[in-house]
Amino acid sequence: xxxxxxxxxxxxxxxxxxxxxxxxxxxxxxxxxxxxxxxxxxxxxxxxxxxxxxxxxxxxxxxxxxxxxxxxxxxxxxxxxxxxxxxxxxxxxxxxxxxxxxxxxxxxxxxxxxxxxxxxxxxxxxxxxxxxxxxxxxxxxxxxxxxxxxxxxxxxxxxxxxxxxxxxxxxxxxxxxxxxxxxxxxxxxxxxxxxxxxxxxxxxxxxxxxxxxxxxxxxxxxxxxxxxxxxxxxxxxxxxxxxxxxxxxxxxxxxxxxxxxxxxxxxxxxxxxxxxxxxxxxxxxxxxxxxxxxxxxxxxxxxxxxxxxxxxxxxxxxxxxxxxxxxxxxxxxxxxxxxxxxxxxxxxxxxxxxxxxxxxxxxxxxxxxxxxxxxxxxxxxxxxxxxxxxxxxxxxxx
Numbered sequence: 001x002x003x004x005x006x007x008x009x010x011x012x013x014x015x016x017x018x019x020x021x022x023x024x025x026x027x028x029x030x031x032x033x034x035x036x037x038x039x040x041x042x043x044x045x046x047x048x049x050x051x052x053x054x055x056x057x058x059x060x061x062x063x064x065x066x067x068x069x070x071x072x073x074x075x076x077x078x079x080x081x082x083x084x085x086x087x088x089x090x091x092x093x094x095x096x097x098x099x100x101x102x103x104x105x106x107x108x109x110x111x112x113x114x115x116x117x118x119x120x121x122x123x124x125x126x127x128x129x130x131x132x133x134x135x136x137x138x139x140x141x142x143x144x145x146x147x148x149x150x151x152x153x154x155x156x157x158x159x160x161x162x163x164x165x166x167x168x169x170x171x172x173x174x175x176x177x178x179x180x181x182x183x184x185x186x187x188x189x190x191x192x193x194x195x196x197x198x199x200x201x202x203x204x205x206x207x208x209x210x211x212x213x214x215x216x217x218x219x220x221x222x223x224x225x226x227x228x229x230x231x232x233x234x235x236x237x238x239x240x241x242x243x244x245x246x247x248x249x250x251x252x253x254x255x256x257x258x259x260x261x262x263x264x265x266x267x268x269x270x271x272x273x274x275x276x277x278x279x280x281x282x283x284x285x286x287x288x289x290x291x292x293x294x295x296x297x298x299x300x301x302x303x304x305x306x307x308x309x310x311x312x313x314x315x316x317x318x319x320x321x322x323x324x325x326x327x328x329x330x331x332x333x334x335x336x337x338x339x340x341x342x343x344x345x346x347x348x349x350x351x352x353x354x355x356x357x358x359x360x361x362x363x364x365x366x367x368x369x370x371x372x373x374x375x376x377x378x379x380x381x382x383x384x385x386x387x388x389x390x391x392x393x394x395x396x397x398x
Contacts, residue, residue: 035074037066037233039095040087042078042102044225045151045181045199052077054225058097058248062227065243069235081150089356089386090307094233099152100222103259104268105359107228109386112237113259115244116226122200123156123219128188129212133195136164136171136217144172145184145193149326152267153181156219157197159270169328185211222267226259272327274364274382280371281378286391289313289352289381297350297379300343302362313354313388314396319343321355321362321369331365338369347374354381354388 043054055077066073073095078084081102087093088106096106100121107113127133133142146168147153154177161168168175176193178184181202187193195216206213229237241258248256277283284292293299299316301308308318322337343351351370355363367380381387389395 034072036071037073037094038075039073039093040076040078040084040097042081042084042098044099045147045153045179051079058225058227061244061247062095062097064247065240066235068243069239071234081148081152085150086303086307086356086360089360090303090310091230092306092310094230095227096229097225097227099225100264100267101150101152101155101270103223103226103228104264107261107264108268110231111228112231113261113264114227114229114237114241115248115256116223116259117248118255118257119224120221121152121156121224122221123153123160123197124200124203124215125157125195125197125217126184126188126203126206126213127195127216129214131194131214133216134214136161139195139216140166140171141173142194143174143176143192144168145187145196146175146177147181147184147197148177148179149272152222153197153199155267155270156222157217158272159267160217160219162270167328169326169330185213188213220266223257223259223263272361273358274361275329276382278364278367278371278380281367281380283382284352284379285383286381286388286393289354289379289388290393292350292352292379295350297352298344300351300353300363300366301385302338302353302355302366303360303385307356307385309397311389311395311397312385314394316354316396317342319366321366323362323365325365327361331361333365333369336365338366340369340373343370343373343375348376350377350379351375352379352381354384357384357386358382360384 041055041058043051046054059075062073062075084098084102085105088096088102088111089109091110096102096111103113133139158168161171176187181198184193184196184198185206188196200218203215229240245256293315299313301312301316301318302321304320305318319339319342325331325333325335353363353367363380363384367378370378
């Protein structure tokens with residue numbers, strides 16, 4: 001099994017964990033094929049057949065466009081937005097196709113948006129037509145059904161709930177999640193869910209089919225499926241956009257649109273940002289980490305092996321935090337895996353935990369685990385590897 005197979009297998013459900021081989025297998029595979037570009041295509045929250053059809057359409061269009069510049073690409077099907085978000089923060093892929101929140105994260109970490117299809121996405125909260133729930137406020141204390149926690153719908157709904165000065169966990173009595181949006185209709189029908197979150201197009205399809213449902217809340221629109229290219233990658237965003245103009249529309253059945261970073265401003269602010277402080281730990285920046293490292297502190301990288309290999313702090317030790325719990329300050333650590341035995345035996349040793357920036361919860365959760373284990377000098381590098389790299393400090397790839 002290649003390292004990136006394992007990387008993409010880390011989902012939030014056993015079924016997602018089983019989908020190992022279909023994700024982003026960069027590195028050795030791309031090198032073996034001699035591809036000029038490596039990347040992934042994530043069609044978003046769709047059924048398997050539709051997902052593969054969208055993947056094939058984008059893959060064919062991109063390969064055709066790249067051939068005009070005599071370039072080749074290794075483009076893998078991705079089914080895991082969690083892994084995709086982590087990958088773009090590390091800047092591993094050269095080319096990314098995905099939902100708006102994945103592209104929004106990419107443009108924040110050194111990618112240029114290239115093109116998308118003119119099908120904006122809105123997330124909606126839906127309730128049975130005879131339900132007394134008619135607003136977000138009236139949904140307080142009810143049971144919520146969601147797609148997976150890193151799906152675009154969940155990102156958008158969480159943003160709307162946060163804007164109402166609450167959180168999903170505080171506002172709802174229980175949260176159920178599922179891989180496919182259409183499965184949430186059954187959740188309503190069997191009354192396991194009082195309200196569910198889906199894309200507006202899914203809700204409209206339910207209504208057209210005669211399902212007795214109503215709209216409770218609607219988010220702002222965000223771009224539909226789109227692609228981004230890493231800064232400096234050939235043939236460049238402008239050239240690739242021009243080459244795609246003819247083939248993408250026919251392949252995807254929609255009108256291609258040019259996108260800018262501004263189109264992703266809204267969705268890119270809705271990420272699962274970690275808290276700004278952690279009781280018992282010291283939050284440190286890149287400059288402070290450099291001084292701690294020089295003084296002999298233990299640098300603990302909580303990401304996965306592929307990310308670590310692509311670049312890490314010199315002298316850091318890889319101790320992966322395998323995350324299945326919610327990205328929330330009161331997460332359930334029993335759902336996660338973290339090998340505390342890989343930390344120094346001396347509980348008074350200085351430890352510095354990092355991962356992929358303020359949106360990455362692994363280092364936060366590892367810091368919490370270390371504190372609970374009795375370590376007294378825990379430093380949390382919230383900005384993590386992206387901040388270290390942006391500061392121009394030396395990066396190791398050994």
